[in-house]
Amino acid sequence: MDKLSLLLSVKNELLRQSIISQPELSQFETVELTIAQNWISQIENDAPDIAIIEINGFSQADYQALSKLDALLNEMDLILISSGAPNIHLDKLMQFGAIFHYRMPVDTKILAETLRDVRQSSISKSSVGQRVATSDLDQFGLLIGSSYPMHKLYRILRRVAKTDASVFIVGESGAGKELVAQTIHLASERSQAPFIAINCGALSPELIDSELFGHKKGAFTGADKSHEGVFKQAEGGTLFLDEITEMPIEHQVKLLRVLESGEYRRVGGQTLHFTNTRIIAATNRDPQTAIEAQFLREDLYFRLAEFPVVIPPLRDRGEDITGLAKHFIAHQNAEQSVKKTILESALTKIADYDWPGNVRELKHAIERAFILSDDVIKESHLVFDTAPSEQNDQLDDLVPAGVSLNDIEKAAIVNTLDNNDGNKTKTAQDLGISVKTLYNKLDKYEAS
Incomplete structure (x- = not known):
């Protein structure tokens, strides 16, 4: 089989040497660009299978030039390497590009694993786009983190995104279950179709059937017009069923029938509809415990969990904790056009905390500290959630x-x-x- 083509444009000599010394690079037909060559034009002309590009800045003009290559980017893999400084144009790039984003200094062993995975994916001709925004941390899709547990998660998501398998996400509250679901959708061939999310615990038991399958006008009291359910709304795309264990168990059997047959009827209707929708479900409960406590039907779990995914809690992600804190501060600075900093002692306090509310709790804590501080975020500005004993x-x-x-x-x-x-x-x-x-x-x- 012919080698896959790789475009390499890295100005940092030590980084360039480190990348080309990786054994995985021998599996590609590599073309290196000189400093004078424009990498965007070269991508347009050569249409490589993968490109590794070091960017020292990313302008509105760069974004506009790449936005014209939407179709091309969805057929290749683009790895951008930057300082990690917040950049609104890179943020917008997540809407259409096939992109990984690594911050300096780059762990070339992790980069080599990405190359290996890209090659395997391209050989099967099933590679699909990845979208990413700029950050102080490595990113994949809408997920942010440079730790080993996160890179392991990225590789899992990349593989499952290529399939139509139902995915069952398990993760603690605030760990980012919906972001994982959205990343799978954006990295799949369904990315141009709708992504519809519904919180099963927020549904009124009387209206669950209507929300899922829709209803005809006059189907019940108050149904003064027809309504399309989420299966219809997500047609061709992805339906995310968040907190599936909070759906009353007597309604779960109706969902099971749709998953098994692909067929459903609107409330009050007789017409049989067929769904073409990928299902991703999530819960913060342990699935086996939920089954034993009758919060989740066992047969529904096995139907949903064709591919189970476990999100690592923030406390297991090492330096991602302080990295995310800096990331949230950087974006607050960018949004409010200020330049607040954070003391090392405050970062130590953040690193030492257990974060039971995970990334959501960390984000809220940083937002509160940002409001309370003047120019520098100190330990006293960090207000964590009150411990239960204190409550x-x-x-x-x-x-x-x-x-x-x-x-x-x-x-x-x-x-x-x-x-x-x-x-x-x-x-x-x-x-x-x-x-x-x-x-x-x-x-x-x-x-x-």
Whole structure:
């Protein structure tokens, strides 16, 4: 078989030598560009299978030139190497390019693994586009991180994205399950079709069938017009079922039938519809525990988990923790046109924290610190979520004597729901009850 073509444009001599010394490079027909040659024009002229490009800057003109090569980029793999400084034009590039992005200094062993994976993918003629935004960390799709667990995840996602297999994502709250699902979609051949996400825990049990499959006008009280369900909305693309274990188990069998046969009917309709939609489901529960507790049908799990994916928690990602903190600060600086910095002692505090809320909690902590600080983020600006034991001590002082338990319960539910902007799944998790129990109590409050 002919060797795959590789375009190499790296100005840093030490990095260039390190890359060309990798044994994997012998599997490619490599063309090196001189400093004077324009790499974008060369990509357009040569249409290589893969290109490794060191960029010292990326301008609006560069973005416009590459945006004209949309079709070409989706047929190749582009590896960009940069200082990692925030760049709005690189951010926009994620919308159409086949791109990896590595920051300096580059781990050439990881780069070699990427080359190996690209070659295997290209040999099978199933390679698909990867989209990435600029960052202080390496990136793949919408995911950010340079740690070994994240690069391992990238390789897994690259492989599964080429298929139409159903994916079951398991990860703690705040770990980035929807970003993983979106990355799979963007890296797949369905990337030009819709990506539709639905939180199963936020659905009213009475409207689940309508939300999934749609309904005809007049199908039930209040159905004053027809509605397309998410299966129809995601036709040809990807449907992401977040927190699948929060869907009432009696409704899960209806979902199973669609997955097995590809057929469904709208509520109140007789016409049989056939779906062409890839399904990605996710949960923050352990699947086996969820099955045993009857939060998840076992047959549905095995149908969804053709390809299971586990997201590493932030605490297992080493230097990604402080790297993400710097990333969030850099983007706040770019958005607000300021130049705030962070003390090393503050970074140490961030690194030492366990981050039970994962990346979402870290992002919120940095946003709060950014607001509280002037020019420099210090330890005192970092306010982490209150520990449960501290919350309990505060509650003992705050709850007045003589208030009925029903009133305390109602206040806790209503206030938590309001704090979570109406997200019933998150509210149920915070309160330590099931979503079904939450709905029952809300129904009781509305009836009283």
